[in-house]
Amino acid sequence: MSLNRKYIPIVVTILLFLLMFTAGSFRYTGFFSLQVLMNLLIDNAFLLITAVGMSFVILSGGIDLSVGSIIALSTMVSASLVQQHGWSPAVVIPLVLLMGAAFGCGMGAIIHYFKIQPFIVTLAGMFMARGLCYVISIDTITIDNPFYTSVAQTKIALPGGSFISISAIIALIIAALAIFIAHYTRFGRNVYALGGSEQSSLLMGLPVARTKVLVYTLSGLCSALAGIVFTFYMLSGYGLHAVGFELDTIAAVVIGGTLLTGGVGYVLGTFFGVLIQGVIQTIISFEGTLSSWWTKIVIGLLLFVFILLQRVLSANRSSLKQ
Amino acid sequence: MSTQKPILQMKQIHKRFPGVKALSNVNLRLFPGEVHALMGENGAGKSTLIKVLTGVYSIDEGSVEMEEAPISVQSPLESQAAGISTVYQEVNLCPNLTVAENIFIGREPRKFGRILWKEMNKRAQEILSERLNLQIDVTEPLYMYSVAVQQLVAIARALNISAKVLILDEPTSSLDKNEVQQLFRIMEKLKQDGLAILFVTHFLDQMYEISDRVTILRNGEFVGEYMAKDLPRLDLVLKMIGKELNLLEELPSLAEEYKDSLGEELVKADGLGRKGAIEPFDLSIHKGEVVGLAGLLGSGRTEAARLFFGADKPDSGKLIFSGRSEGVHTPREAIGRRIAFCSENRKTEGIIGDLTVRENIILALQAKQGVFRTISRKQQEEYADEYIRMLNINPPSPDHLIKNLSGGNQQKVLLARWLLTSPQLFILDEPTRGIDIGAKAEIQKLVLSLSRQGMSFLFISSELEEVLRVSGRIAILRDRHKVKEISGKDMSQHQIMQAIAGG
Structure with missing residues (x-):
């Protein structure tokens, strides 16, 4: 066996991305460029950040439906405080991050200590955060604070005349950090163990409670950060931002090769899962005539394929055990 | 060995659950360099005792001493810290992680918070090869390996926590013969290293093969502690089920009178078996016959019955109906063949x-x-x-x-x-458990009168008297083997006991 079977899903994901990118390059002139690649990151920075947090949640065997709403709430709180109350971004940004982390921490604590399914708890969190947006304002709040606009417009030049945004760099740093955390820290390994078997983790004496709560805290923090990045991108706060976004995020993680049952997957896979979603959008915009809803159709199909692939692999796995 | 001091001593342990006395007045002494077997029928309190010892349950009364100092463990983590490591019946590791990680997780070698994978893999390899003679690739995920290897990995994890006491809870229940031998070799080795091993099992043969000392529990009560070599098998069985040999009076079999009028063969199990449940066995049931299945709890009685009913899939052998070989694959097919099965779990699988x-x-x-x-x-x-x-x-x-x-x-x-x-064949698994004497007698009478009308029965019961009373023939199981079949004048409690004790 030349290829370790545990790498199959991630290899499939990476190959799929390369295939799509190559296909696009042959079909459309101007597709094959560093800038198109960079745009994938620029346009999907907030998706990447959220999906990184979601990866930890799914690896631990849970799910977080509140991420889209937390993003909306983050944009709303940022916009309201900066624009209507004149607070400094230097205060607002840490505050928003803290809020996201606290929100996630609360949900994690409820999930663990009251032994309630993450699906329900984060569903409640989703409604709550979304509702809170409208308490602040039912309208869009446009941001014209100089810090936000300058971050939004800053282009960092790369060799070859292409550029990258600050948001994309933040996303890349988060992804790199997450890979390190997942594979080289005890917290990361405990998340995998928890996803493998919670019962075993308890009996092996791992800090199950702390890990579980931290996972949701991390996801809340990532969502808040994604919300801030989203604010840079949209320059507004609005209660209808990122509606249904939690599902895009889950799709990116699953297409990245992470098992929904937990314990198996890689953050790097999530990175490529996000890029695949981006490349589908890019291809459809290059095509010109296709409705952007085709993105959803293709992602839907891909999800089916990946879930089937996982099923087949895990079926092999259980037959191996016999 | 008797001059040695026990490394771990549990004294007068009591544990109550709402409505049940799970343990009362139980003592346990573990000595370094000894394998100590904990024996008892299902429900005797073996698991509860272990859970008390490892901090999963709290102790209501009694004391635990480790190296002559009282200890009080509140969680599995604390018991590990005290030097007590447990390998549970179902391997409690994470199948998605690598072998090395499963040994080290929670205590990975680190430098500035960064896990040193190379170091960890090297040390995992060392532990497995030096202490357990196991050469495997430790970077593979655990699910790639058999249950036997997983068990060894669990032991390696336990050893790595520098255990003084190793508890093996039914470690052999899902292993085949060779794997059991491999495990025993390792237990011998660990014994020589000075470890105290508590071996929980209900296999008599295995107990005698490996153990130095044995503690017997019955219904949550302490029966006694014995040296294995001084305890005859028959005594062991009698102590487990709580009878004195001379008190076993021979009851007249009610079934005796109809035995001569044996009908044609209805169904025959030919080498029927299922790994981890029951070794291949032959058993034929004739029309109008009551066949009893006797054996200790956990000896494979229910498992055998389930194969007859198609509730489990056999991996070997077949069922032959009226001379024709046709299997029963699902309970539905069994019902179609007019087989009925009354489960021992009345509440969950019956009403x-x-x-x-x-x-x-x-x-x-x-x-x-x-x-x-x-x-x-x-x-x-x-x-x-x-x-x-x-x-x-x-x-x-x-x-x-x-x-x-x-x-x-x-x-x-x-x-x-x-x-x-x-039905043509009615399988009754513990039909009289937990019901009063009057109802019991009625059910027994019913079985007999129906069999006289031509219905066949496979009758399972823990009460030997009852099996003797209704059965025309009795198959005896020990350690998931069918060891003997007796009928007619050979049928006596003494005979059955001896067969159950074996050896």
Whole structure:
């Protein structure tokens, strides 16, 4: 066996991305460029950040439906405080991050200590955060604070005349950090163990409670950060931002090769899962005539394929055990 | 060895659960360099004792001393810290992680918070090869390996926590013969390293093969601690089930008189077996015959019965019906062949508590007929009344909810349910457990009178007297093997006991 079977899903994901990118390059002139690649990151920075947090949640065997709403709430709180109350971004940004982390921490604590399914708890969190947006304002709040606009417009030049945004760099740093955390820290390994078997983790004496709560805290923090990045991108706060976004995020993680049952997957896979979603959008915009809803159709199909692939692999796995 | 001091001593342990006394006055001493077997039937309190020792449950009364200092463990983590490591029956590791990680997780070698994978893999390899003679690739995920190897990895993890006491909870239950031997070699080695091993098992042969000392529990009570080599097998069995040999009086078999009129062969198990449940066995059942299955709890009685009913899939052998080899693959097929199975778990696999007696009675017949041929209300009531009268079900009202009936009457309703399908072979697994003497006698009488009418029975019971009374022939199981078949004048409690004890 030349290829370790545990790498199959991630290899499939990476190959799929390369295939799509190559296909696009042959079909459309101007597709094959560093800038198109960079745009994938620029346009999907907030998706990447959220999906990184979601990866930890799914690896631990849970799910977080509140991420889209937390993003909306983050944009709303940022916009309201900066624009209507004149607070400094230097205060607002840490505050928003803290809020996201606290929100996630609360949900994690409820999930663990009251032994309630993450699906329900984060569903409640989703409604709550979304509702809170409208308490602040039912309208869009446009941001014209100089810090936000300058971050939004800053282009960092790369060799070859292409550029990258600050948001994309933040996303890349988060992804790199997450890979390190997942594979080289005890917290990361405990998340995998928890996803493998919670019962075993308890009996092996791992800090199950702390890990579980931290996972949701991390996801809340990532969502808040994604919300801030989203604010840079949209320059507004609005209660209808990122509606249904939690599902895009889950799709990116699953297409990245992470098992929904937990314990198996890689953050790097999530990175490529996000890029695949981006490349589908890019291809459809290059095509010109296709409705952007085709993105959803293709992602839907891909999800089916990946879930089937996982099923087949895990079926092999259980037959191996016999 | 007797001059040695125990490394771990549990004294007068009591543990109560709501309504149940799980442990009372239990003592346990573990000595370094010894394998100590903990024996008892299912429900004797073995698991509870281990859970108390490892901090999963708290102790109501009694004390635990480790190296002569009292300890009080509140969690599995604390017991590990105290030097007590446990390998549970179902391997409690994470199959998705690598072998090395499973050994080290929670205590990975680190530098500035960064896990040193190379170091970890190297050390995992060392532990496995030096202490357990196991050469495997530690970077593979655990699920790639067999249960036996997983068990060894669990032991390696336990050892790595520098255990002084190693608890192996039914480690051999899902291993085959070679794997058991491999495990025993490792246990011998660990014993020589000075470890105290507590070996929980219900396999008599394995106990005698590896153990130095044995503690026996029965119904949560401490029976005694013995040196294994000084304890004859028969005594061990008698102590486990709580009887004195000279008190076993020979009861006349009620079945004796019909034995001569043996009908044709109805069904025959030919080398039927299932790994981890029951070793391949032969057993034939004739028309109108009551065949008893005797053995300790956990000896494979229920497992054998389930194979007859198609509830589990055999990996070897086949069932032969009236001379023709045709398997039974699902309970549905079994019902089609007019086999009925009354499970030992009356509450979970038998009655449907919120339905009435009438509805419970017609359930199997309706299932057999299919959804489209409903049994009319009038017909249902006739059936219900008939069986309520025949089996003397009390209260004699078909519209009572079955959950409000006593255990004995619930059992009768279940019998009625299956009798209504007019089975050829009726498998009864512990039909009289937990019901009063009067109902017991009625059920026994019913079995006998039905067998006289040509119905065959496979009768499983823990009560030897009962098996003897109703059976024409008895198959005896030990450690998941069918060891003996006795009939006629050979049938006596003494005979059965000796077969159960074996060796």
